[in-house]
Amino acid sequence: PGALPEEALLRCADEPIAVPGAVQPHGVLLAVTEPDLAVVVASANAQELFGRSVAGLDQVLGAADLAALRGGLAGDLAELNPLRVQVSGAEMDVVVHRADGLLLTEWEPVFGAEQVGAAWHRRLPAVLQRLSATATLDELTDVLARDVRTVTGFDRVMVYRFDAEWNGEVIAEDRREDLEPFLGLRYPASDIPAQARALYATNWMRIIPDAGYRPVPLDPPLTPSTGRPLDLSGAMLRSVSPVHLEYLANMGVVASMSVSLIDGGRLWGLIACHHYAGPHRPSYADRVAAEFLGRTASLLLPTTVAAGEQSGIVEVASRQAQLAAVVGRTPRGLAAALADGEVTALDLLPAGGAAVRLDGQLRLLGATPPADRVEPLVRALLAAGRPVTDAVSGVLPDAADLAGTASGVLAVEVPGGREDFLAWFRPETVREVTWGGNPYTSKTAQTAAGPRLSPRRSFDAWSETVRETAQPWRPHEVAAARTLAGDLADAALSRAAEDNRLAG
Ligand code: BLA
Structure with missing residues (x-):
C-alpha cells in the first residue's frame, strides 16, 4: 500500500512484454530448429489444434x-x-x-x-x-x-x-x-x-x-538453448x-x-x-x-x-500583413479597428481570445478572463519578465482560476510609453474524459506485485501534469505579435508627428 505513482508507473515500464512466456489462444506457436524443423518449444494448445503432440x-x-x-x-x-x-x-x-x-x-x-x-x-x-x-x-x-x-x-x-x-x-x-x-x-x-x-x-x-x-x-x-523464455x-x-x-x-x-x-x-x-x-x-x-x-x-x-507547419507560418504571415495594412490606413480609432474590423487581432494567430489596449482603451475578443482581470494579469506577466508563457499559474499562482481561458498568455507591450499592450490567450488543454457506458472505475488495483496504477489513475496523474497548461506559442506567432505591436507604435509616432504639424 501507499506506492508512489512514479513507482507504479516504473513497474508498468517493467512489464516483460517481449518475453511473456505465453501466447494468445487464437493460434499455436511452434519454435523449431533449422533445417530439420524439429519442435523445441510449443504453446500448450498445440496438441488440441493438431490432435496429437508434434515433434516435427x-x-x-x-x-x-x-x-x-x-x-x-x-x-x-x-x-x-x-x-x-x-x-x-x-x-x-x-x-x-x-x-x-x-x-x-x-x-x-x-x-x-x-x-x-x-x-x-x-x-x-x-x-x-x-x-x-x-x-x-x-x-x-x-x-x-x-x-x-x-x-x-x-x-x-x-x-x-x-x-x-x-x-x-x-x-x-x-x-x-x-x-x-x-x-x-x-x-x-x-x-x-x-x-x-x-x-x-x-x-x-x-x-x-x-x-x-x-x-x-x-x-x-525456458528455451533450452538460451535458458530464457x-x-x-x-x-x-x-x-x-x-x-x-x-x-x-x-x-x-x-x-x-x-x-x-x-x-x-x-x-x-x-x-x-x-x-x-x-x-x-x-x-x-x-x-x-x-x-x-x-x-x-x-x-x-x-x-x-x-507542409502543415509551413502553411501555419504562411497563414500567420498573411494575417500579419493584413493587419499591418489596417494599421497603416487607420489614423484614428485603431483599438476599434483591431477589435471590430474585418480582420481582428484575434485572427492573427490561433488563440481562444485576445485583448487590445490602445490609448487607454481596452477591447476584448473571444474567450478571455473577465475584463477587470485582464490588465492586472498582463501587467504582472510583463513585470515578471514572462510575457510569453503556456503555464500562467506557474508564474502567477493567483491566476490559476483563469486557466479555463488563460492558461497560456502571449503579451507584447506596444512601445511608446503609453502602457499599451496586445495579448492573446489560450485555455488549458486538459479535458475530462467520460467513457460512455463504461466509465473507468477501478482506481488502484491490488495485484500480487503490489498496487498498480489503473488506466483511470494514470489519466488523473496525467491531468495533474498538464492541468493549467496550454498549447505552447510558436516562435513565428510570437514574432508576428511583436511585429504588430511595432506597427502600432510606428502608427502612434506618425500620428503624433501629424498632430504636431497641424498644431504648429
Ligand atoms: C499497450 N496501450 C497499449 C497499446 C495501446 C495503448 C494502443 C498497444 C496495444 C494494443 O494494440 O492494444 C493505449 N489504446 C491506448 C490508448 C488509447 C487506446 C491511449 O485505444 C486511446 C484511445 N497502460 C496503462 C498503464 C499501464 C499500461 C497505467 O494505462 C502500466 C501500468 C501498460 N499499455 C501498457 C502496456 C502495454 C500497453 C504494458 C503493452 C501491451 C503489449 O503490447 O504487451
Whole structure:
C-alpha cells in the first residue's frame, strides 16, 4: 500500500512484454530448429489444434506445404507469409520469423469471417490514390482511419499522435455511428509505456482478438538453448501485458489492434482499433492490409506534417500583413479597428481570445478572463519578465482560476510609453474524459506485485501534469505579435508627428 505513482508507473515500464512466456489462444506457436524443423518449444494448445503432440513439422505438413516452407526459408521470410496450408482437412495460415536462433512458426486456423477485406488488393490503387491525394495531416489521417476500418471491420479506428513527452491525442477517428466520439481526447505517456513504444517502433502491428482470453503457456517455459523464455517480440500471437488487458476491460474494449506510425525510425503515433460488441479477429491478410496502410501513411507523414507547419507560418504571415495594412490606413480609432474590423487581432494567430489596449482603451475578443482581470494579469506577466508563457499559474499562482481561458498568455507591450499592450490567450488543454457506458472505475488495483496504477489513475496523474497548461506559442506567432505591436507604435509616432504639424 501507499506506492508512489512514479513507482507504479516504473513497474508498468517493467512489464516483460517481449518475453511473456505465453501466447494468445487464437493460434499455436511452434519454435523449431533449422533445417530439420524439429519442435523445441510449443504453446500448450498445440496438441488440441493438431490432435496429437508434434515433434516435427513433417508430422503435420503435407509434402507440398513442407516443400513450400523449406523453399522459402532461404529467401525473405516476409515473402513466405502467410503460407496457407491444410492440416487434417482444416485450412490454416502459417506465419514464420526467426528469433533466439529458432524458426518461430505461428499457426492460425482460417475462420469463415475472413471475407471483410478479401478483395482488398483490388481496391489497393484507389486506396493509395486517396492517401497520396491528401494535402493536410487532417485529411491524411481521416482517410487512413476510414480505410483501415473498411479493411478490418473494427467498431472504432483512431489515429493517435504522440507529443514530445509521449502523451498522445486522438487526431482522427472513424467509428460506428452509435459510439461516443474519442476525437480530441488525450492520454498520458504511461498508457503506452517506454518498452512498449520501443517494441512498436520496430514491430508494426499487434492484435488482441479477445481481451478476455486465457494465456496459453509455452512448453518448456525456458528455451533450452538460451535458458530464457522465448523472445516473442516479433510474434503475432504474443500474449500481451495483463495491465494492458485491464486497461482494455476498463474501456469496455473486447478486441484491440494497433498499427505503428513511424517517422524515420521514431514512433510518431498509432492506428488504434477497438471492437466492443464481442471478439473480433480480422484475417491475417486483412491485418497485413492495415499494416500496409500504416506503412504507406508513415512514408507520407514527414512531408504532410512539414507542409502543415509551413502553411501555419504562411497563414500567420498573411494575417500579419493584413493587419499591418489596417494599421497603416487607420489614423484614428485603431483599438476599434483591431477589435471590430474585418480582420481582428484575434485572427492573427490561433488563440481562444485576445485583448487590445490602445490609448487607454481596452477591447476584448473571444474567450478571455473577465475584463477587470485582464490588465492586472498582463501587467504582472510583463513585470515578471514572462510575457510569453503556456503555464500562467506557474508564474502567477493567483491566476490559476483563469486557466479555463488563460492558461497560456502571449503579451507584447506596444512601445511608446503609453502602457499599451496586445495579448492573446489560450485555455488549458486538459479535458475530462467520460467513457460512455463504461466509465473507468477501478482506481488502484491490488495485484500480487503490489498496487498498480489503473488506466483511470494514470489519466488523473496525467491531468495533474498538464492541468493549467496550454498549447505552447510558436516562435513565428510570437514574432508576428511583436511585429504588430511595432506597427502600432510606428502608427502612434506618425500620428503624433501629424498632430504636431497641424498644431504648429
Ligand atoms: C499497450 N496501450 C497499449 C497499446 C495501446 C495503448 C494502443 C498497444 C496495444 C494494443 O494494440 O492494444 C493505449 N489504446 C491506448 C490508448 C488509447 C487506446 C491511449 O485505444 C486511446 C484511445 N497502460 C496503462 C498503464 C499501464 C499500461 C497505467 O494505462 C502500466 C501500468 C501498460 N499499455 C501498457 C502496456 C502495454 C500497453 C504494458 C503493452 C501491451 C503489449 O503490447 O504487451
